[in-house]
Amino acid sequence: MLEIKNLHVEVENTKILKGIDLSVKPGEVHAIMGPNGSGKSTLAQAISGRDTYDVTNGEIIYLGKDLLDMEPDERAREGVFMAFQYPVEIPGVTNSYFLKTGLNEIRKHQGLEPLDAMDFLKHIKEKAKLLDINTDMLNRSVNEGFSGGEKKRNEILQMAVLEPKLAILDETDSGLDIDALRIVADGVNRLRTKDRAIIVVTHYQRLLNYIVPDHVHIMLEGKLVKSGDKKLAMELEEKGYDQIKEEYSSVKAKLEETV
């Protein structure tokens, strides 16, 4: 579904991603873990199409199409979704208008009839029920005055409503207490299907206790330095990033010696 090859990304002339290779198949959940500043969020933003992130080399192929050729909204209509680390507040636009507009743009792209107000309400209530989310937040302005937990839940609700093929969760666990974390993780688990791929970007292992990944990748200094299954996340939890860093730098030093 997603093939990332040798991806290099710069932000304001600083090299952040230095050659990422990643292959994601439908139905898989991949976790990308790494310390602050390793480039995890940059990868998420680059897949979504944020234009302040310059792709200087490499490619992202999604369902056989060149993702880098598309605007962020085109990517979304093709089924790419990102749950934001910091969801944006948009005073004056209600959540329900925002979601209905996005959903109908996606439906139009898929050749489906746009949903009218009644059908949309039915659709969203179904999704909210599935995620145990109160529909009160629908009539409020997008994320305005929401608590940290509400904002993250709102992201998951959006994911449920827009039904993406590929979802990237960018540090969805940050700033959540354990109860909020569980609600969000349960929501994500209910949205796991055999056709939908999910990339979970996180600093901590604890989210992965709830969303159990098929693959775990560790990112350091803009590269995926180690990949494995869910045990790798536990290993990381025990050892901490410092030990991984040490291992990585000794490998890097050896490599440099041989060169």
Add this chain to the structure above:
Amino acid sequence: MALAIKDNNQLYISNFESLEKSLNGEAKSWVHQLRQDALNKFDELGFPTTRNEEWKYTNVTPIAQENFKHVLKPDLNAVTSNDVKRFEYPGLDTHLLVFVDGHFAGQLSSVRDLPDGVKAGSLADALRSDAAPLQQHLGKYAPYQDDAFTALSTAFIIDGAYIYLPQNALVEKPIHLLFLSSSHDEPFVSYPRNLIVAGKHSKATVIETYAGLNNNRYFTNNVTEAFVDENAYVEHYKIQEESSEAYHVSTTQVYQKANSNFVSNAVTFGGLIVRNNPRAILDAEGLESTLNGLYLGTGKQLIDNHTTIDHAKPHCNSHELYKGVLDGNARGVFNGKIFVRLDAQKTDAKQTNQALLLSDDASIDTKPQLEIFADDVKCTHGATIGQLDEDAMFYLQTRGIEKEMARNILTYAFASDVINHMNIKELRDYCHHRLLVKLQQDRLEGIDQE
């Protein structure tokens, strides 16, 4: 460059002479003395140039040099009830007073069942029959000594609305003053002059709407004075829908007494050169004053808002929220004066002004101007000018919404903030709708549903 433009003074003097001839024996009355004084003042002042600090960013030369005809007697047959309907607010039941080219049009108006003692009618009629309370208030609040446009307005006090609320009067339905400019072969000027006197403990809502029936050139020079007595509550709306070729200069001057509350919402959609001067004098303790405004400039519009809040006495609160959206080659000016006099301890004044520039050729000059002489006060002001928030744009796009539509949604949201402060649903609906039309956002179906 000179400080004043006096090229056309003779035109206004001869218009004044024509007015005098039409006044049967009224020429010795107090109001005519007031007119004469104001005309002399105007003749002395002339129209301001941009060398005048108050007019630094707004060049009124096109107004000063145009040979405006003064309409002494409008052709009331030229305006139909359908014309009036266009500018009524759907679903809103009001006491409606219609004015054509500055003159009251009784046959187009409908004022019914006003509470005892309440007056809502033509100023011209009131001047003939009810001169005593008028003499106490008319021309007393809007100073013309250093303002050429107010001087002209005062020199040409002929008609407009006179609203009088006796003590304890409560007017449930809004009073809607609709000022229509009709068509003439040549550019013309009107001077709608309004006076609102709200007695102690009275309450009313007044809507002023200014609109052009055709896309021709004319000049509306308006002054509205409001006297808000102790514990009175006046909610004021001004919806400006002048033609795209019109000039509109307007002063709303409010004088407030103790524990009163005045709320103003001014929305500017129309006009080529627009200058609004909402001014409130807070001359007693414990009162509340709100000046909110929204302006939407497109094409070559110039929209200038010069607000003044004068805290003269202690323990008063003022709130001010002004927002503007400027597209095309439109220009905006915002100048927000807040005076806190030496006496005015415990003042709480808050001013916010924000402008959104949608094109590279749109511009705004903005200046908060706080002059604080008391030491125990709270005054905050914030001014932001900018483009649309990139983070919000990206957020909308990642949900499948294309760039142009995302831009429209955010513009709408920015502007509707001011509209949402209005208490009258029908006016909110109207303004939301006009916002969509003006910004050509016909694709945003459903965004204005509450």
